[in-house]
Amino acid sequence: MWRLALITAPTKEPLGAYGSGTPPVWDLREDVYKHLRLEPTTEMAPEDTLLKAAVATARHTCEAFTGRQLIDATWELVLDSWWEEGISRNGVLLIPRPPLRSITSIKYLDTGGVEQTLAASTYLAETQATAVVAETCQKGRLYLKYAEQWPSLRCQPEAVKIRFTCGYGDGPDKVPLGLRQGMLLEVAEMYERRELSLVGAMVTPAVITAERLWWPWRAF
Template sequence: MALPLAQFRAHLRLGTGFSDDDVQDAVLESFLRAALATIEARTGKILIERDFSWELRQWRDGGEQPLPVAPVSLILSLTVRDRMDDPIPVEATSYKLIPDMQRPMVAATGTCLPSIPTGGAAEIRFTAGFGPGWAELPADLGQAVLLLAAHYYEHRAEAAPSGGPMPFGVSSLIDRYRTVRILGGGPGA
């Protein structure tokens, strides 16, 4: 994953043109990765596109299954495994992706998704993220990552993490991307 080190250096107003410009790259990269992971965890949105594998033991609903993160651009495969862990590939024509920024789903093209045998599981492999690189990120999410990474950088000397709330500027930038869950996450949620 290509991280925006140059943008982060500029955001921090670090000097350039010195022979040791890249000395802090590993530190800067670690703060960017931590900020990306935090923003993704808080919003349920994957920022930089990558592939995921998700296993479940039963469908929430027989006709459609919400996916755990967004945005999802592609279902790579759906495989059901029996209790002996033998894979049973599912034809791609029997399911489809219902893209949604808050709650994407894999849905049956017929009446229901394939049954999961007792003691078995279903594995869904999918691609999620706003795009393959930093440039495809919405500007407000990119700014939130830079602000949070800068916060981590500025407070790196603290002996223990404060565990306090997220900086206000970051929270205000990501609030609209957070998923609101109602009804306890049941089928109607």
Template sequence: MHYNLTLITPPAVEPLSLADVQNYLRIDTTNDTLEDAYVTSLIVSAREYCENFQNRAYITQTWEMALPRFPFSAEAMAIEIPKGKLQTIESITYKDTAGVENTLVPELEYAVSNRGILGRISPPFGKVFPLDILYPLDPVVIRFTCGYGDGPEDVPARVKQAMMLLIAHWYENRVVVNDLRGVNPVELTFTVSSLLSQNRIALV
């Protein structure tokens, strides 16, 4: 089913600190702080690149997933959250044909599992999601929190290493593609792609 994802609350911190990267790049910080903003932007870009490649969130962040409807089929009633690792479902709302917003009640109207690679939402046993005719534009909105944890220490070491390699490459080669999200994963170096492929989530 088609869906749209919107970032609501970005991560409070990055997996790598400015000091970590400056030390890795051997930047003399005693006399040169002119490139702090540039290096900081590389950290953010590397994190976004790696997250998009893996379909994961690293540091805790909040997203909204908009759907055109609830699933109809009893055999495929569960909704997968397309970004790992799911922490919590904040809310599930839907609009009726009049545009009135309704909120589903946790446990009574939906159940959540975050034990798998992707989190899943389904109706409780013996129940179904609302089958009403819904508002025509993105009537179902699921707000969720995801990520490995709240701090850099929660992010796997291989992800940080991949980020470091990307940052070092971009720092030394300043003429790069501006829209990093549009870069095809095959353009990653073999080392970086190998590090990120270990925990990549394949979305159908």
């Protein structure tokens, strides 16, 4: 079995703009307000709070649908062995939540139960910068250099921990347009239908369009 643990969460969302202050001011006027045809006024403060919650929800929905990380974050992939179903393929480890930006460390328990760090000189990682097509790259690939071998492990759960950074960058301007446009549709849907109580399953045209925009970006 394998699992993911979030180490450092994103500090920004994929929609809106951020000022230069500390912490930076999050402004939704440039895209969210325009998409909803709203006029920013002092009376909009309650709506702004609602919209920011909708943006966060839309981002979670987009990331869950595509399997991607939109804004930079640090994750840890925890494995019981080097060969985990859904992660290992033909001697290559597929790192979830693309695009992969860097491998921070690979730690493992040796046969004596002592934690070791795999030397960076023994493996290669295909990151966003080295992928053939960066915009539509799939899961990052981690593999050993020629003639290297994966170390023997202690036979116990969570024997391997791979820490990595992934995401398109540290701000909204780095996130692909199709992903952001789909999020805007989701935000509009939540904003305009917030009072509705639905009975049974119902998929609206906006949700269908958002998923069509996201579909080419699904990670396999």
